[in-house]
Amino acid sequence: MIHKEIASYFKENYTNKPTIIKAPGRINLIGEHTDYNEGLVLPASIEKGIYFAVASNDKNRIQVETFLTQPEKIVFQLNGEHNIFKSFWGNYFKAIIEILVEKEYPLKGMDCVFGGDIPIGSGLSSSAALCCGFIYAITKVSDKKISREDIALIAQEAEHKIGLNCGLMDQYAVLFGKKGNAFFLDCKDLSHSYIPINLEGYSWVLVNSNIKHNLAVDSEYNKRRVSCENIVKQVQKHRPEITSLRDVTLEDLSTVKNDVSAIDAQRAKYVIEENNRVRKMMKVLTDGDANAVGAVLKEGHWAMSKEYEITTSELDALVKIGENLDGVLGSRMMGGGFGGCTINLMKTENLDTGIKSMLKQYKEQTNIDAEYYHLAIDDGVKMFE
Numbered sequence: 231m232i233h234k235e236i237a238s239y240f241k242e243n244y245t246n247k248p249t250i251i252k253a254p255g256r257i258n259l260i261g262e263h264t265d266y267n268e269g270l271v272l273p274a275s276i277e278k279g280i281y282f283a284v285a286s287n288d289k290n291r292i293q294v295e296t297f298l299t300q301p302e303k304i305v306f307q308l309n310g311e312h313n314i315f316k317s318f319w320g321n322y323f324k325a326i327i328e329i330l331v332e333k334e335y336p337l338k339g340m341d342c343v344f345g346g347d348i349p350i351g352s353g354l355s356s357s358a359a360l361c362c363g364f365i366y367a368i369t370k371v372s373d374k375k376i377s378r379e380d381i382a383l384i385a386q387e388a389e390h391k392i393g394l395n396c397g398l399m400d401q402y403a404v405l406f407g408k409k410g411n412a413f414f415l416d417c418k419d420l421s422h423s424y425i426p427i428n429l430e431g432y433s434w435v436l437v438n439s440n441i442k443h444n445l446a447v448d449s450e451y452n453k454r455r456v457s458c459e460n461i462v463k464q465v466q467k468h469r470p471e472i473t474s475l476r477d478v479t480l481e482d483l484s485t486v487k488n489d490v491s492a493i494d495a496q497r498a499k500y501v502i503e504e505n506n507r508v509r510k511m512m513k514v515l516t517d518g519d520a521n522a523v524g525a526v527l528k529e530g531h532w533a534m535s536k537e538y539e540i541t542t543s544e545l546d547a548l549v550k551i552g553e554n555l556d557g558v559l560g561s562r563m564m565g566g567g568f569g570g571c572t573i574n575l576m577k578t579e580n581l582d583t584g585i586k587s588m589l590k591q592y593k594e595q596t597n598i599d600a601e602y603y604h605l606a607i608d609d610g611v612k613m614f615e
């Protein structure tokens with residue numbers, strides 16, 4: 231158990247009694263690349279997470295250490311200065327501390343040891359967990375009240391600083407998720423609700439293609455966002471009240487089609503239809519219609535592959551393998567794209583043989599070993615006993 235290792239490492243190396251905080255990763259049932267278009271999303275927070283052992287110190291500095299992925303210790307002075315570091319995670323914490331200093335946030339000295347079991351760059355939002363958990367920890371140690379909405383905004387600002395112009399889906403899912411439930415978020419007004427996703431006789435499985443992405447470096451993510459903004463600008467010439475793709479219709483798209491690039495129009499069409507898939511998924515989940523849920527997953531995947539063009543040949547192979555396997559109702563890649571996991575809805579009765587066969591065929595076709603995880607939906611960021 232990673233949280234126990236972290237707690238005991240903290241106790242051996244630091245003096246004050248630590249508080250343990252868990253920040254989960256997230257999956258997404260449907261609604262990909264809709265969040266930054268003020269659209270709809272249906273994610274959930276998961277059991278895999280990042281654990282932080284934290285306590286105040288009276289040293290005027292924030293000392294952060296991990297002995298898991300990229301072991302390193304970084305000491306940030308309260309004014310933001312720090313020692314030279316190599317680890318990718320240091321960039322996130324550096325950005326967060328800079329933002330908090332800029333906002334004149336009352337920082338206090340803190341010792342922090344963290345680590346977790348979310349695979350990095352796999353579409354499970356390890357960076358949102360890292361950022362939201364760290365901000366939550368700092369504010370706890372500083373006795374400063376902060377809303378979860380504000381934690382989400384600061385975490386998003388840190389991502390933007392590092393170079394990923396992401397929306398708010400990941401941060402909201404990590405902060406507001408609820409055990410056993412999918413989390414429906416309307417990114418236009420940030421209103422949200424919960425919906426149980428248990429379909430009797432069926433199981434959710436994540437398959438990691440083991441193709442890793444780095445969205446902040448891979449500017450393809452940001453390019454998609456620019457395409458969407460280009461369309462909004464053109465539609466605004468006809469309908470000045472429009473502020474995002476959320477309120478753009480397919481008719482609007484055909485009105486501006488001669489003034490925009492074919493690729494931008496194709497991207498916008500995907501986003502409009504993806505919002506509809508979220509609406510459809512809400513309905514079929516509520517009806518408990520597993521076959522229809524599977525169909526929405528598949529439709530979403532192929533739209534990401536052919537229209538938004540954010541999948542890879544390996545992820546397409548995984549989904550195709552599932553389509554030809556008995557007992558797989560549907561699957562799709564999740565997250566920002568260009569690698570990571572698929573989410574699969576499978577019949578529980580042939581789960582083991584189904585998974586085995588999927589991994590075997592994937593290995594034959596790509597020469598890559600995939601991994602799988604049974605999906606368990608857990609609460610959002612919280613103190614951990």
Ligand code: GLA
Nearest residue numbers: 262263396397398399565566
């Ligand atoms: C990444 C981003 C999110 C969202 C997804 C795609 O995870 O951080 O804001 O855009 O990609 O749905």
